[in-house]
Amino acid sequence: MEHGGSTLLRDGVVLLGFALAFVLLFRRLGLGATLGYLVAGALVGPHMLGLVGDAQEKLGIAELGITLLLFVVGLELNPSRLWRMKQEIFGVGLIQVVACGLAIAGILALVGFSAKAALAIGMPLALSSTAQVLPLLQSAGRLRTPFGERAFSILLFQDLSIIPMITIIAAMSRNPADAGGPPGWLLAVYTVLAVGGLVAAGRFVLRPLFRGIGNMGEREMFVFAALFTVIASSALMQSLGLSPALGAFVAGVMLADSPYRHELEADVEPFRSILLGLFFLAVGMMLDLHAIYDRPLFVVSMALALVAVKAAIIVAIGLSFRMEWRRALALGFLLSQGGEFGFVLLAQAQAGLLIAPEAASIFGAVITLSMATTPFLMMATRRLREAPVVEAERDGPKADGANALIVGYGRFGQTVGQMLLASDVPVTLIDTDIEMIDIAREFGAKVYYGDGTRLELLRQAGAAEAELILFCIDGDQVTRELLDAVHKAFPDARIYVRAYDRRSLIQLKTGPAEFVVREVLESAIKMARLALKGLGVADAEISRAEEMYRARDKERLRIQVEAGDIRAARALVAEQQPWGNDR
Numbered sequence: 036m037e038h039g040g041s042t043l044l045r046d047g048v049v050l051l052g053f054a055l056a057f058v059l060l061f062r063r064l065g066l067g068a069t070l071g072y073l074v075a076g077a078l079v080g081p082h083m084l085g086l087v088g089d090a091q092e093k094l095g096i097a098e099l100g101i102t103l104l105l106f107v108v109g110l111e112l113n114p115s116r117l118w119r120m121k122q123e124i125f126g127v128g129l130i131q132v133v134a135c136g137l138a139i140a141g142i143l144a145l146v147g148f149s150a151k152a153a154l155a156i157g158m159p160l161a162l163s164s165t166a167q168v169l170p171l172l173q174s175a176g177r178l179r180t181p182f183g184e185r186a187f188s189i190l191l192f193q194d195l196s197i198i199p200m201i202t203i204i205a206a207m208s209r210n211p212a213d214a215g216g217p218p219g220w221l222l223a224v225y226t227v228l229a230v231g232g233l234v235a236a237g238r239f240v241l242r243p244l245f246r247g248i249g250n251m252g253e254r255e256m257f258v259f260a261a262l263f264t265v266i267a268s269s270a271l272m273q274s275l276g277l278s279p280a281l282g283a284f285v286a287g288v289m290l291a292d293s294p295y296r297h298e299l300e301a302d303v304e305p306f307r308s309i310l311l312g313l314f315f316l317a318v319g320m321m322l323d324l325h326a327i328y329d330r331p332l333f334v335v336s337m338a339l340a341l342v343a344v345k346a347a348i349i350v351a352i353g354l355s356f357r358m359e360w361r362r363a364l365a366l367g368f369l370l371s372q373g374g375e376f377g378f379v380l381l382a383q384a385q386a387g388l389l390i391a392p393e394a395a396s397i398f399g400a401v402i403t404l405s406m407a408t409t410p411f412l413m414m415a416t417r418r419l420r421e422a423p424v425v426e427a428e429r430d431g432p433k434a435d436g437a438n439a440l441i442v443g444y445g446r447f448g449q450t451v452g453q454m455l456l457a458s459d460v461p462v463t464l465i466d467t468d469i470e471m472i473d474i475a476r477e478f479g480a481k482v483y484y485g486d487g488t489r490l491e492l493l494r495q496a497g498a499a500e501a502e503l504i505l506f507c508i509d510g511d512q513v514t515r516e517l518l519d520a521v522h523k524a525f526p527d528a529r530i531y532v533r534a535y536d537r538r539s540l541i542q543l544k545t546g547p548a549e550f551v552v553r554e555v556l557e558s559a560i561k562m563a564r565l566a567l568k569g570l571g572v573a574d575a576e577i578s579r580a581e582e583m584y585r586a587r588d589k590e591r592l593r594i595q596v597e598a599g600d601i602r603a604a605r606a607l608v609a610e611q612q613p614w615g616n617d618r
Contacts (some may be wrong), residue, residue, distance in 0.1 A: 047086045049079055049086045049087050053076075053079050053506075054075045054076075054312060054316055056075070057072070064412070065410045067171075067409075068166075069164065069167050069406060073318060073322075073406075075278070076318060076322075079316075080321070082324040082325060099266075099310050100306075100309070100310030101375065101379060102304055102313040103265060103283065103309055104165070104285060104307055104375075105281075105284040106287040106299060107303060107304065108284065109287020109288040109289075114142070120191075121183065122447075123188035124192050124296075125159070127188060128189045128191065129192060130191025131192070131349060131352055132192060133491075134352070135161035135348050136161035137157065138157075139156070140154045140180065143156055143157060146444065147337055147344045152384075152390050155204055155207065155387075155390055158200045158204075158380060158399055159200070159376070159378075159380035159381050159398075161345070161397070162196070162374040163189070163193060163345075163372055164372050164374035164375055165190045165193070165375070166311065166375050167406055167409060168186060171409075184366070185358075186366060186369060189349075190370070193376070195284070200380055201380065201383055204380065204387055205387065207389060208239070208389065209388040209604065227276055228279075229271060233285045233286055236268075237289025241286075241289065241290060245257070245260060245299075258302045261418055262306065264286050268285065269283050291505040311375075313324060314375070318378045318399065321396070322396050322399050326494060334400050334404065337397075338401045338404035339402075340406050341373060341405050342412070343402060344454075345370065346367035347484045349366055352369065363421055364416070364419065365413075365420045367503070368409070368412045370411065371408070372402075372408065373402030373405045374406075375403070379609050381395045381399060386485050437497060437501060438462070438497055438501060438502045438503060439461070439502065439503035439505060440463050440496055440497070440501050440503070440504045441465065441507055442466075442505065443465075443466060443508035443509065444468075444472075444507070445466075447507045447533055448464070448505075448507035452464055460552065463483065463501075464482040465485050465492070466487075467484065469483065487508070488512060488517055490520060490521065490524050492526070493521065493525070494525075495526070495529070498521075498524070499527075501528050503528060503530075504525065504529075505532075508533065509535070513533075513543065514543075515545075518532065518546040518548055522546075522547035528548055530548045531549055533552055534551045534553050534554065536553065537592070537595070539551075540592065563581075
């Protein structure tokens, strides 16, 4: 027992240590965490260093990570949103999976694979990596845009399609142990009944359960209930011979429009992340590198063929659904890789004796290599995917009679612009971030391309006739010299400036700006008021504390501006708070 426990601890230390090192390295290189896990697993596995064994047992535990991933995906899809996206999901998604799966299977049949083997491999390779694509969309701020929703719809259908794919592979199985399973029509009946049962359980059991736990305020029990929901729904499906992932997904959808969705997602997320990482580590350990070394040219050529075929088909689908060609190209490259569910389906095909273990390892490597190409493809094709600046809508702004010029349309500038527009104040928006301009256009906002710190561009935008010039740019791009030049060139315009912090404020305060706003001051004061209110402090006392803070901060700022030194008025800092700050 002690020996087994010490072995488990040693394996855990090795796996987590290698995973930590490689995930940090691969994230720094822009290649994503998934590849880091796969490479770390391959390195510690039996085919390389042999530091950790029994990959099959670890894979069985780690497959719960895939189940939790589908539960989280289900939580993102309340039924109303699912219905709104039905055309994208069951139209574009279905065409993509079928077209890519058949095309890849056809190529494999041409190179000598049997029809069943080609189909068993082609279906997994048609899927893309949800774990890799969603973070890319989120980091670019495009997940909630029409482009992001189309990509998400395709990924969602791919995630859903693993259920029928597993059924198809089971039906084709050559394994005698699978021959005694229920026929396909009975599996379909089981599926309908199980989904109906989960829907009823979600409405009449789960919601009252979570409501009761929420009223009790038991945080730990909420975590237990969340994990119980996922595991119980998955176990129900598995007992009927169906995919456990389907049960987790349905449970997520049923709770998606409940008030507990965000709490559930927060509770499950740490378990999902850890187990999904362990899943990729186990897959890396199981890769038969000797089989790959024997046929390196085949692995590389198949990975390139996979990326090229999927990208071409997805671009064609995007164009047929009237996507602008640059966006269709971006969608094709973004979804051109293989995905994590491909490893699951290849394992199913191997268990069904449809493909040899060597083939499973080779095509697992193909998926891994294709995933490695995505970040490089997106970087290499950025100029091609983005409309050139010389297009009319990217030309420098033209004077159009706007009362206000807003320079910088990021988070800060968007709020300022939307409030002015809500008051029927004509606004001209200027930014240099081409991707932000495209995203704003998708939401109906007209943003001109240009460097708003150049006097010629401001003049071209109509600054001479404008009443307001608002600099909403990140960082310290606005200087005292710039403000003096803008005021001299456009003396009739009132200038408002977003200051990055107190240091910027001190530099700009004595300039010609009508007002300089510290970007975090008001939101920080509001949070402090809410925090005091949450502690039960009376409103009058909260207002007194705010007035005291503002008065001392104003006096401190006056002394600092006069002295030109951030370190001035330190005594006021000590009175105000023991640690001080420069925000």
